Amino acid sequence: MNLNDKQIHILSTAEKLFACKGFDGTSIRDIAEAAQVNIAMISYYFGSKEKLMQSLFEERTQHMALRYENLIQNESLNPWDKLCYVIDDYVERVKEKQRFFKIMLHEQILEKNTLITELLNELKQKNLAFMELIIKDGQKKKLFKKGVDIVLLTNTLTGIAMQALLNKAIYKKFHGLEALSEEAFDKLLKEKASNHIKNLYKAILNYEA
Amino acid sequence: MNLNDKQIHILSTAEKLFACKGFDGTSIRDIAEAAQVNIAMISYYFGSKEKLMQSLFEERTQHMALRYENLIQNESLNPWDKLCYVIDDYVERVKEKQRFFKIMLHEQILEKNTLITELLNELKQKNLAFMELIIKDGQKKKLFKKGVDIVLLTNTLTGIAMQALLNKAIYKKFHGLEALSEEAFDKLLKEKASNHIKNLYKAILNYEA
């Protein structure tokens, strides 16, 4: 995946449109117009609309699996510190890549594109295996209690982050935060969500700080 | 909303298609063919494809807000029992209406249909207000600790239920449950998710059973 500037530009334009109109609700003409390129360039650069979407997924997910390699081998952090890092990192990523996370969610619901579904499943498996490593290490070191459902634990992180993203307007209204700028609010919500999830993890793992 | 048998039939056929192909990915011809009715009947009975979707939402959500009225006034249940009821009920509803919950999620992401978005926001507000009532009652009775973020607490329930729904295949594989029938698996997952969420609520509210 070596993309030139124009391809990168088209991808990020398409990302915006897919996030707010959906894949089927976005035409290649919409993308071409918004990106200020000729319609034929979509096929020229990516092959088809479907392959453009696949390119977007490959581009946006390529760094995801690898970023935890270093963490796992870091001996100076205990399992709980590692969990906190993962939680902060995930919530931060959702906040920074809101558009792409919406598209991912969309693809998870429909499962229409086999290649993307497989890519997402692989990612999930890797994340689960990674989570399991940390938890088991913590259990061996008597920091965490046994008998924890790794999948539900992971769903707790991803589910709350996702709902926080989808219910931003509700959160803002409920807590009277309409005056905040978008960035300030996003930062606040990120902190709140991160802390909430850490508290839940602490409880479910019987971890005592 | 008085629907005749044919309209009910068309709605449930459309629900299936919308859930697995999305709104924009489903044509009125797809619906007409699957429901074995003439294409013109979509406009005839519902006005348009968009209004058909709105009818689906009205039909499927009309009982949602009202079902908690009785619960709130039930004096024989303490706040914790009421929370457990809400958790069980929500998870059960996600399990029973998997298709519609996918469509709801879809609409929450795109927010294209203003009427549906407003309907969903109203529902969310009501559910939040309801949750707040129970929590505050529990706090007054010294059963729950203070300083709980109601929105994040609610996101915890809806987020985990949603992720459990979207990651069924992952859960099945991770725990080696491929041999189970779909119904048996759904039931198991429902129990597991419900218990998991209750444990989290117990911890976050400092509730001692």
Next chain:
DNA sequence: CCTACCGATCGGTAGG
């Protein structure tokens, strides 16, 4: 990299 076009399908309905 663009023009000019393809066949297919879309949501919807006039008229009966």
Next chain:
DNA sequence: CCTACCGATCGGTAGG
């Protein structure tokens, strides 16, 4: 409730 059709738009590309 159905037939037969509308104009618009879709994804995609031949040919230059």
